[in-house]
Amino acid sequence: MLQTSPPPALQISPCNVSGAHYGPEQEVQDEVPGRVRRGARRNLLESQRRRIRPGCQLPRETPEDKAEAPSGIGDLVLAAELMEMAGASPCYGQHRGGTQPAVQHDHGAYGVPQEPATLGRMVRELQETVHRQSQLVQSLQEALAASQARCQELQERSESECWALASELGQRIAALEAENRTLRCERDQLERRAQGLREELERSSSTVLHMGQRLKEQGGRAGPGRFCLASVRDDGKWLRFYTGFGSAQRLAAFLAFLTEGGPQRGAEPGPPSALSPEDQLFLVLVRLRLGLLLQDLAFRFHLSEATASRYWLSWTRLMETRLAQVPVRCSPRYVERFEPRRAAQVGGVPLVVLDCAQLCFEGRGRRLYALQGCALAAPSGFLAFGCSAALRGGEGAAGRGLPPFLQDGPVALSTPQGEACRQVLSLASLADKALRFRFLRGVQPPAMEGQVGRAWAICCYLACLLHEPMGLA
Numbered sequence: 391m392l393q394t395s396p397p398p399a400l401q402i403s404p405c406n407v408s409g410a411h412y413g414p415e416q417e418v419q420d421e422v423p424g425r426v427r428r429g430a431r432r433n434l435l436e437s438q439r440r441r442i443r444p445g446c447q448l449p450r451e452t453p454e455d456k457a458e459a460p461s462g463i464g465d466l467v468l469a470a471e472l473m474e475m476a477g478a479s480p481c482y483g484q485h486r487g488g489t490q491p492a493v494q495h496d497h498g499a500y501g502v503p504q505e506p507a508t509l510g511r512m513v514r515e516l517q518e519t520v521h522r523q524s525q526l527v528q529s530l531q532e533a534l535a536a537s538q539a540r541c542q543e544l545q546e547r548s549e550s551e552c553w554a555l556a557s558e559l560g561q562r563i564a565a566l567e568a569e570n571r572t573l574r575c576e577r578d579q580l581e582r583r584a585q586g587l588r589e590e591l592e593r594s595s596s597t598v599l600h601m602g603q604r605l606k607e608q609g610g611r612a613g614p615g616r617f618c619l620a621s622v623r624d625d626g627k628w629l630r631f632y633t634g635f636g637s638a639q640r641l642a643a644f645l646a647f648l649t650e651g652g653p654q655r656g657a658e659p660g661p662p663s664a665l666s667p668e669d670q671l672f673l674v675l676v677r678l679r680l681g682l683l684l685q686d687l688a689f690r691f692h693l694s695e696a697t698a699s700r701y702w703l704s705w706t707r708l709m710e711t712r713l714a715q716v717p718v719r720c721s722p723r724y725v726e727r728f729e730p731r732r733a734a735q736v737g738g739v740p741l742v743v744l745d746c747a748q749l750c751f752e753g754r755g756r757r758l759y760a761l762q763g764c765a766l767a768a769p770s771g772f773l774a775f776g777c778s779a780a781l782r783g784g785e786g787a788a789g790r791g792l793p794p795f796l797q798d799g800p801v802a803l804s805t806p807q808g809e810a811c812r813q814v815l816s817l818a819s820l821a822d823k824a825l826r827f828r829f830l831r832g833v834q835p836p837a838m839e840g841q842v843g844r845a846w847a848i849c850c851y852l853a854c855l856l857h858e859p860m861g862l863a
Contacts, residue, residue, distance in 0.1 A: 617691055632672070632680070633675040635675075644855075648671070664693055665701070670705060671705060673691055674702055674709070678845060678849060679826075681828035681829040681832045684699050703841075710847055713847070713848060714847070715793065715807075716854070717795050718772060718773040718774075720767060720771065720772075720813075722771055724815075725742055725744065731744050736781070736792065739792060741768055743781065746762075746824075747763040747821045749763050749834075749843075749846060750834070751842075761777055761778050763778075763830070763843075765850070766796070768797060769797075770795065770798065770799060772796050776846070777842065779840075779843055780840075795807070820850060820853055823857050824846070824852075830845060830846060
């Protein structure tokens, strides 16, 4: 038998070839027959191992066997196992007890080359493949770990955000519930307070009604130091000084004329008036006669300034409306000779405007200006009174409506109108009597132009009522 030479120093460790690093078996055409062939070869190798004895020589593989045996990863694994077995068994001649053991590799059924260089190259290629696959597996593991870390981070962030939102929502809900409880408490308090105020209002209303009843029972009795009509009713001198009327009977008739056909002044539904209708008219006449301020009248009559102003405005409007129904005649020849005069068209009626007096006002910078107190003469021979400010642009008397007898043609008066008709002989004398009411002689602010114009008409009518022209009964 031939003695084999020692093989080159090529050591292949079993740890370098591992079944876990075989990689994807892409070269296997048919997986099931390959597995069957590998199992047959492994069984054959195991039987050959049992038959190997020291000093025996294994049959060499022929070229036909190389051509028939396909190469693959399973062959490489088998070669690695054979190399391991060769390293563990004597492969070259050693004399043990006069014998020369020898081992022949049985690679007849496998395509493993016998040359060590080729086998080493194949092993290195296998190692490079294993290395590349290990790097690929490592990169995939790193990518998987990064993805898992990213997923874990996103999950933790999502959980933290969900927790923060839930916490914020819980705090908001708690705040809203606390606010709701607070509002409910406030509502209950307000309801209790409103109930108390309603009860107090009912008690106050009953008290006010009781006091009003007591005031009505007292009637016209004046309190100590109070200024009223009862204090001057029986004294003709003071009654004329404060009102212009010579007797209380004429004043009462004038009050009846003003309230005729309408509700009694002071008897309207609502809270009781502080003054009786007689005292309300007395307050207005006192201001017209003496030109007192509203503050002075409020102090004299024990009223508030707002109440005094309300009495003044309501009664002057009523007096202007009722006195405009009193017919006042004037001679047409006197009107033609009166100066200054001018023509005007008011409400479709040609009228003659006669300037009778100047009414003074204080403008900006304390500069005084005057408006004309006028008499309006109609072709029918009747007069009406007004202020030049009310006649601007054809308004004034036209806006309020002309008296029914102030027309272009002749007018037939009814019996009551004929009895109440007055005659004016001189407009200058009438203006002098009207200016005895000191309210017209004062300097008023511009805001009172309308009130002064209304007072001028009232005072002219009162002059016609209170003074009979000379020569007329």
